[in-house]
Amino acid sequence: MQKLTNKEEEIMKILWRLEKAFVKEILAEIKEDQPHYNTLSTIVRNLEDKKYVGHEAFGNTHRYYPLIPKEAYRKQFVNATIADFYDNSYKSLVSFFAKEEKISVAELKEIIELIEKQK
Template sequence: MKLSKSEEELMNYLWKLEKAFMKDLMDAYPEPKPAPTTLATLLKRMRDKKVVDYKTYGKSREYFPLIEKEAYFSKQVNGLIKNFFNDSASQFASFFTQKTNLTKEELESLRAIIDNEIQKK
């Protein structure tokens, strides 16, 4: 399941808020805020994709995520590696470390994370 850029942006607000009414979501957006009808359309699409749901309180709906942020982005990164790097984590790592202008400190931090994972296995 892939979310559009607009859906991902809305999902990020929902993950941050954990649960939210339409007003809460509108308040989370910076100016210029999207139209309420735009958010309603996005939320309907996202509900159809089974990534959000809502509870009804009178005439109001309180929306909440059905997927965790980490699980969603893990799936996206794995798809990226599969589709653009021939399912090779090494090719992805090579591209990532060479093309993202990481500092020496950031590279050392990545090495520490990798070394820690190697020790766990």
């Protein structure tokens, strides 16, 4: 699975949310730094080339839909991030969030409970 650019990820988030959409519908969902219609169309076709997106033809226009589930991409992205930045250590990842005060003791206890329930 190829890594996506930030703009491609933005488009995929829209497609995951909408499930199926024409380029003009995707364009309407972009609030900031809205690209030109043709630029967006090129990005969507690139996503199709990367096998992230498929399409249904309606005459000369296409309705696009995700081929890769959001959860599959998230798993790949998280695993790659942990490998690249935390030496494949989930402990290092959680420690980072604790040091940055992005996770509370109560949340850590909830995580421990979830892990214990799965055993």
